[in-house]
Amino acid sequence: MAKGFVPNIKQLPKFMKENPGILPGHRACAGCGCAIVLRHIMMARRRPIVIVNATGCMEVVTTIFPYTSWEIPWMHVAFENAAAVASGIDAGRNKLQRAKRFSDAQDIDTNYDVVALAGDGGTYDIGIQALSGALERWHNFLYVLYDNEAYMNTGIQRSGGTPFGAWTTTTPVGSKIKGKPLTKKPIVDIVVAHRIPYAATVSPAYWVDSLKKFRKGLETEGPAFIHAFGVCPRGWRTDTKDTIKLSRLAVETCFFPLYEVINSEWYLTGPSLTIAKNPDRKKPVIEYLKLQGRFRHMFLPDNKWMLDKFQELVDENWEIILSRAKNV
């Protein structure tokens, strides 16, 4: 299945200059991790793509009327239905190609990959139904989840992807309850349970790994899912310059391990594979947490238990992934 796409830093700029896919001038916050993910998707294209974007940060910042940052066909319908709209495009495109419709039209091309793009808001929670349905129906599309761990666009409210202890406006640090009491929904587990051909996690800090996986996702025949780590300086209360550093630390601390699941078989990749083989390289999660204002309350003496609990959850999750990984 994987055709060996080798991302080459010398050639990519030429490709992106001719065919950027996404233009500058979008209104994402300075240092937005999700915007970096978008560029990486563009760098991994093998042929034209059509993006269906759920309501959320990326949708809003790239299409403030009358401006658009997209130089690819792009559609936004609503918050919870990116996967459903993508299903429709997939089916429509299949029929058009089968019927050779528009094959004579000089100004129409129906050869493209369908990509559904949604945030954690549009995926973990309100979008889970449409996602599950689209996966079950085995549509040919790539679903990219850019996870900034809260409903950032509407002002930093918690989502199913918000990690334990994090401050959000709906899980504030109060005198009674401090931050989010629950942990992150294991979205990739849920997706993999549908037994789709390809699922993976990516972090923009490891761009070669990311590009290879995006390309594999696009090449997959049938549904593919990629969970991308999206640092949000605004919502996480981090320094804008630390976005890639945090994307790296998340992997190095095993909070966000990098892996791919190919036909239900789990394989660690990149630095996560290295850590699995050399456990002493695993960094304590406190290195990751201490750079983020949304976890600041956990550093107060009374709340040390939260830091311990966070580490526990990370370790538990890491052990589960290790036990599944075939290449460890």
Next chain:
Amino acid sequence: MQKVVKQKMMALNGDEAVAWAVKQSNVDVVSAYPITPQTIIVERISDFVHNGEVDIEFIKVESEHSALSACIGAAAAGARAFTATAANGLQLMFEILYITASLRMPVVMAVVNRAPSGPINIHCDHNDSMGARDSGWIQIYCEDAQEAYDSIIQAFKISEDPEVLLPTMVTLDGFLISHTLQNVSLLPDEVVHEFLGTRKVPRIKVPDIYGDREVPLMLNPKYPLTFGPLDLFDYYFEHKRQQIEAMERSFKVIERVHREYAEISGRSYGNGFIEPYKTEDADIVVVGLGSTMGTTKTVVDELREEGKKVGSIRIRVFRPFPRELLRKVLLNYDAVGVLDRGISFGHFGQLYSDLCAALYGAKDAPTMVDFVYGLGGRDMPPKLLKKIFEEVLEAKVKGPEPVLRIRGVR
């Protein structure tokens, strides 16, 4: 003037008639979720697809919200898309109704009129599609299975017209029409294919980005377009103004398509917008939508035998509301009884409200009486209809002021 073609007659219920219309209409994608009383539509289409009788991509979506969402995706990709639903299903796709219209996607949907929950009820009333009357969809209310078949075919042509580009909802009464057999005349496949062709994608100018060139209004890597941006208070109103304009332009297109279809099928429904029955010398008329207007014709005949000068008018196109036409026509009568198989709680029935607005300020406006009936499938037997006519006859001597009466409830 084209010759009326030879047609095949089949005993079909309303749902099956819709399925046959879809089968013949070069539909590319159907995405639907079952809900009583629409289930036979999706089942019959599934039979056609699984038997290879038609090449339709049938997306068996996991909810109605996804059904209409997938239709938007398919339509945006350049395909002809169809869905069908009822009551709660229509309500579940509520936000997407507005979005379909604003994205100017020519999706056609059959709505098998069923009462909205709760309590949950599977029988006929119009509150479901009435709830959608503000969404920007063209709405056509059918009296019987034949009309449902005819209207679905016409709907594709109306919606896809470059002057319109609005989605169309074709309704038929749940169980009363959807599940009862009628002898339906079907056009030959080739005739429908010729009438509709395959989906053509309109071309628009996108100044600044594409200059003067007209580019296809679809998801197309050759001329990428952005569908569904964030609109703020500086442009949203202008986009709505465009939709208002499209609705106004649709009057002409609806009339033309109805006429063209009549030429090949030999069937027409009044002038396409309203279907009057024995109204020429009537003193009073009863106005309404859907299958009850079939019963009404029988009652009109009976009353005529008794020497009463009554008539009925079935309204076929509810959106855009044929206000100028109705205003002209209804001023001829002393009193008008409005049959509303729905109610806007806290006000009148929806048809009544819309009619009164159309007649407002007219000199010699008739007395208008609203009769809310039939909610949740409560039967409207000829006897009760006859009483309603008699009330309207009485009303003409009582003088104008809005009146709401509820008939058929214990």
Next chain:
Amino acid sequence: MNKRGWREIPIAGIPFLKSTEYHTGDWKVFRPVIDEEKCIKCGNCWVFCPDSAIQWDGESVPEPNYDYCKGCGICAEECPVKAIEMVR
């Protein structure tokens, strides 16, 4: 820019301007300055810029595009040889 009327804009809400017309570079407080001598042309700054605001041909020293650069500082942070300085 004079706002256009409803007859002048495309239907269906299609945007008619590219975002390149909107110079987000106005947002920044700090701007990146690349030391040509130190630069090893690794491409990190180009690959990590959220705003496509580093122009690079794959071989020469990259050039920040100040029309769009928001001054986030990721390029400076990720430069392996510290060739980029964020200047006010």
